[in-house]
Amino acid sequence: MNKDKNIDDQIREFLAKDPVPELENWEVNILTQRVLARVEKRAPRRFFGIRPAWGIGVVAVAALLLLAIWIAPPQLPEQALMPEDLAVLIIDEEPEDMLYDAISGGELEVETAFAEIIDIDESEAEKIYYSYAEDEIDAAINLLSDEEVENILQYLDEAGYSGKEEVIS
Amino acid sequence: MRKMDNEKQILERAKKGDKDAMAVIIEHNQKNVFALAYRMTGNREDALDIAQDTFIKAIHNVKKFRGDSKISTWLYSIAANVSRDHLRKHGRVDFVPLEETWIKSADDSPFKITEENEKRDLVRRGISTLPPKMREVFVLRYEENLPIAEIAEVLNRSQGTVKAQIFQATEKIRAFVQ
Numbered sequence: 001m002n003k004d005k006n007i008d009d010q011i012r013e014f015l016a017k018d019p020v021p022e023l024e025n026w027e028v029n030i031l032t033q034r035v036l037a038r039v040e041k042r043a044p045r046r047f048f049g050i051r052p053a054w055g056i057g058v059v060a061v062a063a064l065l066l067l068a069i070w071i072a073p074p075q076l077p078e079q080a081l082m083p084e085d086l087a088v089l090i091i092d093e094e095p096e097d098m099l100y101d102a103i104s105g106g107e108l109e110v111e112t113a114f115a116e117i118i119d120i121d122e123s124e125a126e127k128i129y130y131s132y133a134e135d136e137i138d139a140a141i142n143l144l145s146d147e148e149v150e151n152i153l154q155y156l157d158e159a160g161y162s163g164k165e166e167v168i169s
Numbered sequence: 170m171r172k173m174d175n176e177k178q179i180l181e182r183a184k185k186g187d188k189d190a191m192a193v194i195i196e197h198n199q200k201n202v203f204a205l206a207y208r209m210t211g212n213r214e215d216a217l218d219i220a221q222d223t224f225i226k227a228i229h230n231v232k233k234f235r236g237d238s239k240i241s242t243w244l245y246s247i248a249a250n251v252s253r254d255h256l257r258k259h260g261r262v263d264f265v266p267l268e269e270t271w272i273k274s275a276d277d278s279p280f281k282i283t284e285e286n287e288k289r290d291l292v293r294r295g296i297s298t299l300p301p302k303m304r305e306v307f308v309l310r311y312e313e314n315l316p317i318a319e320i321a322e323v324l325n326r327s328q329g330t331v332k333a334q335i336f337q338a339t340e341k342i343r344a345f346v347q
Contacts (some may be wrong), residue, residue: 008339010346011311011339012311014289014292015292015311015312017285017289018292018293020203020204021207021213023199023217028195031195031199031224032196032199034221035191035221035225035228036188036191036192036228038225039191039229
């Protein structure tokens with residue numbers, strides 16, 4: 001017990017002697033400004049109400065999708081799960097929002113989303129994960145199909161994700 | 170630095186898009202977020218990037234944050250996730266070589282100074298060998314001095330898991346130091 005206590009104290013002592021560098025005031029100011037500037041730059045993620053241009057976009061995408069479904073031959077289920085076939089835009093943004101929030105809020109890991117929820121093999125999941133920059137996670141999520149979004153909702157529901165009620169109701 | 174009198178009020182203002190309130194949240198938490206990121210990566214520049222990403226994600230998600238936990242706990246949680254992502258992508262922990270951070274003390278003998286520096290370096294190297302999930306637990310416990318319950322909340326793990334990971338991490342560091 002004493003030995004444990006000693007190690008504990010030693011670790012704290014050495015960490016105290018090896019302090020984390022202090023940020024200068026100007027660095028904190030720049031950090032704050034950059035964050036606020038990035039927040040300003042980013043467009044609101046809601047389609048309806050806030051930005052009418054999004055509404056027009058959604059209608060256009062929906063029309064294109066209907067056209068594509070009407071023209072395209074039916075796909076085999078195996079093909080629908082392949083990464084290169086994920087480019088089906090979802091019209092309902094809520095699950096996408098929820099997934100984005102779950103990942104960026106630290107409640108869900110991106111690999112989990114790709115590897116476990118979307119049910120593609122691990123090497124493919126890793127390839128996809130590393131092909132997206134962190135800032136592009138939401139762009140990657142935009143590529144999910146309706147079926148995958150359904151799986152995600154089910155997963156989040158089973159995992160007890162706290163925000164699910166707001167979205168599913 | 171601006172004062173953060175009432176956390177709930179500041180949070181409500183930030184949720185309404187008040188930039189001053191967002192700035193106050195950043196200013197009051199930058200030190201802790203940066204410290205966690207620095208211990209996770211061992212690199213000042215990477216830690217600054219992680220801190221920036223953490224706050225951007227926090228501000229984007231502030232409306233979803235219900236305020237059940239402290240703002241700092243919530244931010245630690247995001248920072249740990251961003252740090253883990255960073256390590257996954259870059260897969261490294263940088264080290265400032267020992268001689269650049271040599272502790273000098275006029276009161277101690279050269280032998281004692283050397284011994285202390287070597288041990289300190291061993292602790293740092295020990296931390297760098299911990300897997301990210303164990304490292305974040307270790308840093309939150311020993312660097313940030315968070316109680317087990319709060320670490321469990323930050324990392325969304327059970328208290329039992331956190332205790333086990335602290336034990337394992339300490340054993341690994343012990344093996345390095347001794």
